Amino acid sequence: MKTRITISLFAFVALAVFLIGAAKNDGYGSFKPKPLKLEIPKGWPKPTNNIFVNNKLTEEGFQLGRKLFYDGNLSSDGTTSCGSCHQQFAAFSTYDHDLSHGVNNTFTDRNAPALFNLAWSPLYHWDGGVNNIEVQPLNPITAKNEMGETLPNVLSKLKADTSYSRLFKAAFGDAAITSQRLLKALAQFTGSLVSSNSRYDKWKKGELKFNPIEEAGYDIYKTNCAVCHAEPLFTDYGFRNNGLSLNRFADIGRQKITGLASDSLKFKVPSLRNVQYSFPYMHDGRFNSLEAVLNYYISGIDHDQPMLDPILKKPIVLTEKQKQQLKYFLYTLTDTAFTKSKRFAPGQ
Numbered sequence: 001m002k003t004r005i006t007i008s009l010f011a012f013v014a015l016a017v018f019l020i021g022a023a024k025n026d027g028y029g030s031f032k033p034k035p036l037k038l039e040i041p042k043g044w045p046k047p048t049n050n051i052f053v054n055n056k057l058t059e060e061g062f063q064l065g066r067k068l069f070y071d072g073n074l075s076s077d078g079t080t081s082c083g084s085c086h087q088q089f090a091a092f093s094t095y096d097h098d099l100s101h102g103v104n105n106t107f108t109d110r111n112a113p114a115l116f117n118l119a120w121s122p123l124y125h126w127d128g129g130v131n132n133i134e135v136q137p138l139n140p141i142t143a144k145n146e147m148g149e150t151l152p153n154v155l156s157k158l159k160a161d162t163s164y165s166r167l168f169k170a171a172f173g174d175a176a177i178t179s180q181r182l183l184k185a186l187a188q189f190t191g192s193l194v195s196s197n198s199r200y201d202k203w204k205k206g207e208l209k210f211n212p213i214e215e216a217g218y219d220i221y222k223t224n225c226a227v228c229h230a231e232p233l234f235t236d237y238g239f240r241n242n243g244l245s246l247n248r249f250a251d252i253g254r255q256k257i258t259g260l261a262s263d264s265l266k267f268k269v270p271s272l273r274n275v276q277y278s279f280p281y282m283h284d285g286r287f288n289s290l291e292a293v294l295n296y297y298i299s300g301i302d303h304d305q306p307m308l309d310p311i312l313k314k315p316i317v318l319t320e321k322q323k324q325q326l327k328y329f330l331y332t333l334t335d336t337a338f339t340k341s342k343r344f345a346p347g348q
Contacts, residue, residue, distance in 0.1 A: 007339060012111075026140045031173035033056075033059065033060040033061075033170065034058055034060065035056065035057070035058055036059055038052060038057060041232070043204065043232055044196070045120070046086065047120045048122045048167075051133050051187065051191050052119075052191065052286065055188065058171065061168065061184065061185050061188040062192055063170075063171075064164075064168065064170070065185040065186045065188045065190070066346075066347060067164075067167065068082075068186050068189070069081065069082045069083055069086075070082070070083040070347070073158070074141055074149060075141075075149050076103050076149045076153070080102065080103050080146075082137070083346065085108070085112040087142070088340075088341075089340075090339075091115075091195070091273075091278045091335075091339055092116060093110070093112050093113060093115070095277075097112075098111055098284060098285025099111065101207040102143070102144075102146045102148065102254060103146070103147060106148075107145060108145055109145065110126055110284060111282065113126065113270060113289070114270070114271070114274060114277075115193055116194065117196075117271065117273070119133075119194070123237070123268070126253065126283045127239075127254045127267065128239055128257060129256075133191055134187045135183070136187075136190075137186050138151075138183070149209075151179045154179075154182070155177055158177050158182070163176070164177060186298040191276065193336040195273055195338040196232075196335070197334040197337040198273065198337050199334070200332040201232075210332070213328045214328050214332055216325040216329075217326045217327070217329025218329045219325045220318065220322055220325055220329070221326060221329050221330070224318070225326075227311055228311065229269065229271070229272045233267045233273070234271045234273050235270060236269055237269065238268075239253070239267060239269070239304055240267070240269055241307040241308050241329055242301070242312060243300075243301035243302045243303065243305050243309075245302060247286070250334070253266045254275045261307075262307060263307075268283075272333055273335065275330050275333060276333070277339060290327050292328075294323050294327070298317070
């Protein structure tokens, strides 16, 4: 009897082990994506929000997000992708265009902002109308003058592509393709776009020395620019009225979001990182060169703007030599390792 009980017990345990093993291999229990960690560069602050707290960053999620970012099928014409307006060689902005091309020969209403270090940004878009990186893609995907598509149509196209079934399963444990997973994967890619390897960064780490012109430009930056464009991110992520006139779209900026008159013509302070590549400048791309931007801050500000940022009420005075020195410093913020990284480029 004892022998029979022992054999039965052994058989039960064996069966349990077999069933557990089968469960682990049914596409769910064996799900073990490669975890990634958002690396915070030395000397940088921690992000205000942990954008990956409910969206675990993994290699598989990142790779899915990268494919989606460059896929024209997210648009109604099948050719316009996120990467169409956010070009890597231009620090993920639109190179040399004030406005970007949308579907059906349309144009966007604002200049495409450069995409990097988004994990440190508490709000997104020029007016701060989006507070979650996972929600951010909804605007460009559905806007009629951008990608002009609907989420149901996007999902239908992705489901018809067998390669996506494999990628979604690798990233999320099963092959279900949903809007939530689509947005999470895009956030894993865009949230991983960290630019922190410029000449300036190497200087901060003691790997090189600035030349005298760059040193002089750095001093000018600290005196005239650092309050709004604070190191090391070179933005305070705030919203400021810098005296620009109302453009042809009657774009009132953050006031459209908050409804507050005090937010009239306030726009997000962009980072100066990679500014050498992210022209044209301002929310509507009205300035084609750094020279034009500097000239504006020296002599073009409308000081009658009622909501003009107080810090700009004091005139900025720079000589031609100082302007050139400042530009040379700003060029030290160019991160070619970022703009040429194969990891952030379209997949092969």
